[in-house]
Amino acid sequence: GQQLNQSPQSMFIQEGEDVSMNCTSSSIFNTWLWYKQDPGEGPVLLIALYKAGELTSNGRLTAQFGITRKDSFLNISASIPSDVGIYFCAGQYNYGQNFVFGPGTRLSVLP
Amino acid sequence: DAGITQSPRYKITETGRQVTLMCHQTWSHSYMFWYRQDLGHGLRLIYYSAAADITDKGEVPDGYVVSRSKTENFPLTLESATRSQTSVYFCASSESGLNQPQHFGDGTRLSIL
Numbered sequence: 001g002q003q004l005n006q007s008p009q010s011m012f013i014q015e016g017e018d019v020s021m022n023c024t025s026s027s028i029f030n031t032w033l034w035y036k037q038d039p040g041e042g043p044v045l046l047i048a049l050y051k052a053g054e055l056t057s058n059g060r061l062t063a064q065f066g067i068t069r070k071d072s073f074l075n076i077s078a079s080i081p082s083d084v085g086i087y088f089c090a091g092q093y094n095y096g097q098n099f100v101f102g103p104g105t106r107l108s109v110l111p
Numbered sequence: 112d113a114g115i116t117q118s119p120r121y122k123i124t125e126t127g128r129q130v131t132l133m134c135h136q137t138w139s140h141s142y143m144f145w146y147r148q149d150l151g152h153g154l155r156l157i158y159y160s161a162a163a164d165i166t167d168k169g170e171v172p173d174g175y176v177v178s179r180s181k182t183e184n185f186p187l188t189l190e191s192a193t194r195s196q197t198s199v200y201f202c203a204s205s206e207s208g209l210n211q212p213q214h215f216g217d218g219t220r221l222s223i224l
Binding site: 030031033035040041042043044045048088092095096097098099101102103104 | 144146151152153154155156159169201203208209210212213214215216217218
């Protein structure tokens with residue numbers, strides 16, 4: 001089946017820094033989703049992407065659907081302590097199949 | 112707006128026992144899902160349901176049973192719990208299709224001793 005890789009697995013950054021993470025697949029996907037999970041809670045949808053090249057923002061978060069359709073990127077600008085958590089990507093190979101979830105990127109923000 | 116709620120939030124049980132995890136959503140979403148989350152595996156789909164009385168297996172269905180007699184409820188039952196089923200279980204829903212974003216509950220942390 002399709003698998004997603006997320007990079008980096010974890011990252012430690014200083015408050016105020018920008019963050020970049022990505023999600024890659026060996027298959028072409030038609031939809032990408034980005035979620036954030038806080039400790040003890042369920043994943044919360046951040047951004048949904050539906051077209052190759054699409055760039056979508058949600059506050060300080062910006063995500064892009066890669067041109068090759070095999071990857072997606074999430075950027076966080078001017079990080080703050082509440083950005084701490086695990087960021088998951090999810091991709092859909094075709095409309096008749098469920099989303100596949102990546103293993104997550106764990107973000108820590110140092111004051 | 113209650114959204115999607117799971118109960119219990121925490122459960123400890125013994126191997127061989129039956130345990131049921133509850134999921135309730137107030138959005139009238141057609142699709143509901145059950146995932147388990149384990150270190151190193153991310154979220155893996157156990158079962159999903161497209162509507163009342165329609166369920167399908169996901170990636171890891173063995174040892175689990177689901178039912179959907181009402182649109183708003185989607186319980187997950189472990190008929191004879193095993194230690195390998197110790198995990199965090201998440202219920203999710205989407206409005207009307209597999210191609211739509213899913214919205215998750217806060218999870219049930221299940222420990223099987």
